[in-house]
Amino acid sequence: MKQRPPKLTEIADRLDISTATVSNALSGKGRVSAELAKRIKQTAEELGYVPSVSARALRTGMTGVIGLVLPDIGNPLFPQIAQAIENAATDAGFGVLIADSRGSIKAQTEAIRHLRDRGVDGMIVVPRRGTRVANIGCPVAMIDSPSTPGNTVSADHWGGGWLIGEHLQKLGHRKVLLIGNNRDSIVQNDRLGGARAALADVTTEQVWLDSLSLPSASAFDPLSWYRAGFTAFVTVSDLQALRVLTHLQNAGITVPAMASVSGFDDLMFASAVIPALTTVRMDMPAVAGIAINALKQAIEAGSTSPDQTVRASPDRVPMTLAARRSTGPAPQEEGENPLFQIPSEGELKS
Amino acid sequence: MKQRPPKLTEIADRLDISTATVSNALSGKGRVSAELAKRIKQTAEELGYVPSVSARALRTGMTGVIGLVLPDIGNPLFPQIAQAIENAATDAGFGVLIADSRGSIKAQTEAIRHLRDRGVDGMIVVPRRGTRVANIGCPVAMIDSPSTPGNTVSADHWGGGWLIGEHLQKLGHRKVLLIGNNRDSIVQNDRLGGARAALADVTTEQVWLDSLSLPSASAFDPLSWYRAGFTAFVTVSDLQALRVLTHLQNAGITVPAMASVSGFDDLMFASAVIPALTTVRMDMPAVAGIAINALKQAIEAGSTSPDQTVRASPDRVPMTLAARRSTGPAPQEEGENPLFQIPSEGELKS
DNA sequence: CTGAAAGCGCTTACAG
DNA sequence: CTGAAAGCGCTTACAG
CATH class of the missing domain: 1.10.260 (434 Repressor (Amino-terminal Domain))
Known part of the structure; x- marks a missing residue:
């Protein structure tokens, strides 16, 4: 009762x-x-x-609730985002209603309409790749990439890439492989672009896993690159990094003694792996705080902008490098090529 | 506007x-x-x-919104739970308001009160270890463990443990190490208990990482157990499993050729690791569906039960085994003890 | 500084 | 089968 x-x-x-x-x-x-x-x-x-929130809402037309729309709640980054948004929203006096776009763009549109019908005062949208949110009847803050048009706030992915590139360059790596998994992703291009810029003096090669035939992930073999002399592997996500790291280790290539691996986002498993994963982290609370603030202002102002996508300042937040054990000095080549010392997989397993 | x-x-x-x-x-x-x-x-x-939801809510006293309270939004299982709940709730016509208990019991209480004040019709609570939710003014469905008093619905953790135990037993392992990280967790005790039951004929040893001095996780060394003849490592979570797996790999112990490792929950990285992690998965959509249904009924019935914790039937959902590459046949001991063939860590790194 | 009154947009007995 | 009327609990001009 x-x-x-x-x-x-x-x-x-x-x-x-x-x-x-x-x-x-x-x-x-x-x-x-x-x-x-x-x-x-x-x-x-x-x-x-x-x-009574209902009474107040009915009278004022404001519900005190914002919607959070995510491309995919199953996304590994979701916990970080949701937690940061929830905290920032709570501090700002808002409740948070979640919506899952379940993969498709159509579902995203539907989720947004649903939230609107529920009367949210505004929404935070982490859009699907390249989606622009159509005019809904309330202010919207978008979290994507600084280079994405209509973006409200986001981490400085390019700068983050630069950090990891610089780190590897200082460690003396001369051949670095950059690995993305979707060439259409602005975020991924930013990250890799930053890394490449910082690695201007060293040999880099860039591969997109989406270009490989399916199952793309398993088709990629870091060993061949390792044999070709690449000593560092930069990926755009910790998930990818985990894959590369365990692939190498499974084949007897010790990390970081023989090769370095890095990821992005500092997912919860990054520090659980052995060796712990070097990664680049977003300051989610900062991003969330800026987004919520901008949204709050727009809501209070009555949001008169024609395009109701909210702008914020600053619109990008620096990323930080978490340098851990999965990256180390480039292997020294003393006399003979260390590449020939690798025990073969078969040898190890016997 | x-x-x-x-x-x-x-x-x-x-x-x-x-x-x-x-x-x-x-x-x-x-x-x-x-x-x-x-x-x-x-x-x-x-x-x-x-x-207008506000008008309807004011008039009927029902908001059509339920709250989702989680021990820690940062929890790796959160995406699965949240997605399943969101989907089930949407299908049942409810909106979902999230609340983060930010670790502390006090914060959990506060989060619950917050949701209540926002007028939710009911709530789904994944309680903190051993927390009983006090009387709030609305029906509550709890997702914890079948052995937890007041539990509404959950996966059959004991049965899940049994599956993994059976699997390893069939693979011929004779010495299995069971690894938990919190001896007070009912869920973990259930999982390990089930595994032990299925492994009645083989030698098992059980360790709780919480009993080690901090930093407990890094203090645990699977190598010594491996040297002592243990060929399979059962953990209560994929995170733990990932740690053990990579620890072994990093020391040159090939998985699954030399040792088997298993986890729980099928977190998103489980299938990204090489070798892919054998794990036991909950049927989250089923659990969520049952919880939401029970909650819906209680809400529609006006929830007259004294203790407003809702009951459901069935109250437990079977778990399923995802047998992947990180588990394999127990190493054969032909003549000499394979344990002496392990390359030492130093040897590998040089 | 304080109060009487209207009204936000619905739903629900109650009459007809 | 259809309608007139009250009321859910607030907030906000408007008077005093």
Whole structure:
């Protein structure tokens, strides 16, 4: 049984004043003598008064809820995003309604409409690849990539790539392989582009796994690149990095002694692997805070912009390098080529 | 600018009938001639009518929203849970408001209160270790473990453990190490207990990482167990399994040729590792569906139970084994002990 | 500084 | 089968 919480009138009756005054006092809009206001707040406290969100929403047209739309809730980065958004939203006084776009663009549109119908005041959208969100009736903050048009705020993926490139360059690597898995992803292009820029003096090669025949991931063999002299593998995600790392280790290539591997995003398993994964992390709380703030302002302003995508400043947040054990100095070539010392997989297994 | 959607009165005016009739027709409660009802629905469609959730909520006392409370949104299992709940809830016509208990029990209580204040009709709680949720004013469905008192529905963790135990036993392993990381966790005890039961005929040893001095995880060394003749490592989570697997690999122990490793939950990285991780998976959609259904019934019934924790049937869902490459036949001991063939870590790295 | 009154958009007894 | 009316619990001009 839902227990009926005390209402405004009850505290008004108790103090023998009008509900208008109680409302004014509680919302702190002034217009009430300090002394009375204090008494009102006190008895509200005593009675455990909690305003009815439905009533307020009906009256003001604002629900105090924002929607969070994600390309895929199953996404490994989701926990970080959701947690950061939830915290920022809670601090800003908003509730967070989630929506899963379940993969398809159509489902994303539907999810957005659903949220709108539920009356959210605004929404945070992490769009599907290249999606532009059509005009809905409320302000929208987009988190994607600084180079994406319409983006509100995001991490500086290019800068993050630069960090990892610089790190490997300083470690003395001379041949670095850059690995992406979707050539259409702006985020991935930014990350790899940054790394390439920092590695201007060294030999780099770039591969897109999406160009390989399926199952693409398993078709990629880091060993052949290793034999070709590549000593560092830069990937655009920790998942990819994990794959490369374990592939190498499984074949007897020790990391980081023989090869270095790096990822992106600092997923929860990154520090659980042995050796721990060097990765580049976004400052999610910062990104979320900026997005929520921008959204809040737009909501309070009544969001008059024609295109209701919100802008924020700064619109990009620096990434930080978590240098861990999976990256190390490039192997030294003393006399003979270390590449010939690798035990073969068969040898190890016997 | 939030565009004002058409209201009930508009469609009533257009058809020159009362809003009561429109409301009745739209809610399909009968009481309206079929012919009129059809016309009403049609013009509602034309006008793009969307009922105001706030108004309806204020009037009926039901918001059509449920809360999802999780011990820690950062939890690696969160994406699976959230996605399953979101889908089931959407199908049942509910919106999902998320709340993060941010680790502490106190924060969990606060999160729950927050949701209640926001007017949710009910909530799904994945409780913190051993937490019982106090009386709030709405039905609650708990997802924890079948052996947890007050549990509404969950996966059959014991049965899952049994599956992995059986699998290893069939593969011929004679010495199996069971690894948990929190001896107070009912879920973990269930999982390990099931495995032990299936391994009744083989030598098992059980270790709790929480009992080691910190940093506990890094203090645990699977190598010493391997040298002691253990050929299979059963962990209660994929994260733990990943750690053991990579630790072995890094030391030159090939998996599964020399040792087998298994996890739980089928986290997204489980199939990305090489060799892919054998793991036991929950049927999250089933669990979520049952929880949401039970909750829905309680909500519609007005939830008269004293303790408002909802019961469901079935209250446990079978787990399934995903047998992958990280588990294989126990190494054969032909003549000499294979344990002496392991290349030492130093040897490999040089 | 305080209060009386209207109204947000629905649903639901209650009449007819 | 259909409608007139009340009311869910607030907030907000508007008077006083």
